[in-house]
Amino acid sequence: MPQRDTKIERPAHLSVMRDEVIEYICVSKDGHYLDGTFGYGGHSEGFLGAGASQVLGLDQDQSALDAYRAIGAARNDPRLHLQRGRFSNVKELTQLRDWDGAILDLGPNSGQLLTPERGFSFNEAGPLDMRMDTQNGSTLEEWLGQQDAESLADALYAATGMRDSRRVARRLLAAFEAGTLKTTEDLAKLSGPRRGKTHPATECFLGLRMAVNDELGEVRRGIPAILDCLKPGGRLGIITFHSTEDRLVKHIFKLLAGRCVCEERLCSCPRVEQVRWVNRKPLEPSADELQRNPRARSAKFRCVEKIATEA
Numbered sequence: 001m002p003q004r005d006t007k008i009e010r011p012a013h014l015s016v017m018r019d020e021v022i023e024y025i026c027v028s029k030d031g032h033y034l035d036g037t038f039g040y041g042g043h044s045e046g047f048l049g050a051g052a053s054q055v056l057g058l059d060q061d062q063s064a065l066d067a068y069r070a071i072g073a074a075r076n077d078p079r080l081h082l083q084r085g086r087f088s089n090v091k092e093l094t095q096l097r098d099w100d101g102a103i104l105d106l107g108p109n110s111g112q113l114l115t116p117e118r119g120f121s122f123n124e125a126g127p128l129d130m131r132m133d134t135q136n137g138s139t140l141e142e143w144l145g146q147q148d149a150e151s152l153a154d155a156l157y158a159a160t161g162m163r164d165s166r167r168v169a170r171r172l173l174a175a176f177e178a179g180t181l182k183t184t185e186d187l188a189k190l191s192g193p194r195r196g197k198t199h200p201a202t203e204c205f206l207g208l209r210m211a212v213n214d215e216l217g218e219v220r221r222g223i224p225a226i227l228d229c230l231k232p233g234g235r236l237g238i239i240t241f242h243s244t245e246d247r248l249v250k251h252i253f254k255l256l257a258g259r260c261v262c263e264e265r266l267c268s269c270p271r272v273e274q275v276r277w278v279n280r281k282p283l284e285p286s287a288d289e290l291q292r293n294p295r296a297r298s299a300k301f302r303c304v305e306k307i308a309t310e311a
């Protein structure tokens, strides 16, 4: 029998828009920074390289933190502190306040996507799991067991704007209830055979992953929690990889910048300016970066600066 390799490895990983993140967040010597989606530590290493005096790296995935503690380049740097948890809970996870800046680089890491046992892959059979945090929350299988056709369709539509979410939800639940949907391979097959470049199951996997991990809820709760921890003048940058996610970040930033987001004739938006835009137009990876890392192609980076408000 082939021996399983127990060496800790991490897939080749390139951080997205790393230089731009450091520049836009204005990382300075002696500042302290929060990396709310630590992953393989690329952005944290950028903060450290720019002279940060302290970096807190949060990730909900214990295995990403373990891999970094074993082989990460800055694992012995006393300025780097790693903690498991969700960024929406940052205020409960640390007493530290008055951060100079924070980054969120949303979505899963390459290890999660490329390890079939984690249940994210439509190319290989794996369990119906898809949790980024394997120690908490419902697996995809448990979550599907709690849905009816309407709630599943609503979740898929909310996550990706899926046009035929009702039909897809009915088909998924019928297979699930008949016992023919047991693995990610079964799930992929439900979307039909691959024709073009994009796998037909891509949108369905994305929607289910976002629902299982409550990714939009994390963004909704996480942005105000992180802003509370920043000092006035501190900056929050967010990299998104999907239009629903980017629209949500834009909407929340707009609201926090004191703009109207309600589109009603009688506006009821609070119009209290809590942040100012650093870049109103989202930044995208350069052609150079895309050549090195084609996976960055859908990335968008938005950044705001916290404004001092009167007490």
Ligand SMILES: C[S@@+](CC[C@H](N)C(=O)[O-])C[C@H]1O[C@@H](n2cnc3c(N)ncnc32)[C@H](O)[C@@H]1O
Pocket: 013, 014, 015, 016, 036, 037, 038, 039, 040, 041, 042, 043, 044, 058, 059, 060, 061, 064, 085, 086, 087, 088, 105, 106, 107, 108, 109, 110, 132, 218
């Ligand atoms: C795209 S990767 C980050 C890559 C990282 N910036 C780097 O350069 O290596 C996203 C990471 O964020 C984690 N993550 C996603 N949502 C999270 C959340 N709500 N709270 C904490 N970690 C989260 C995932 O587990 C994953 O490891």
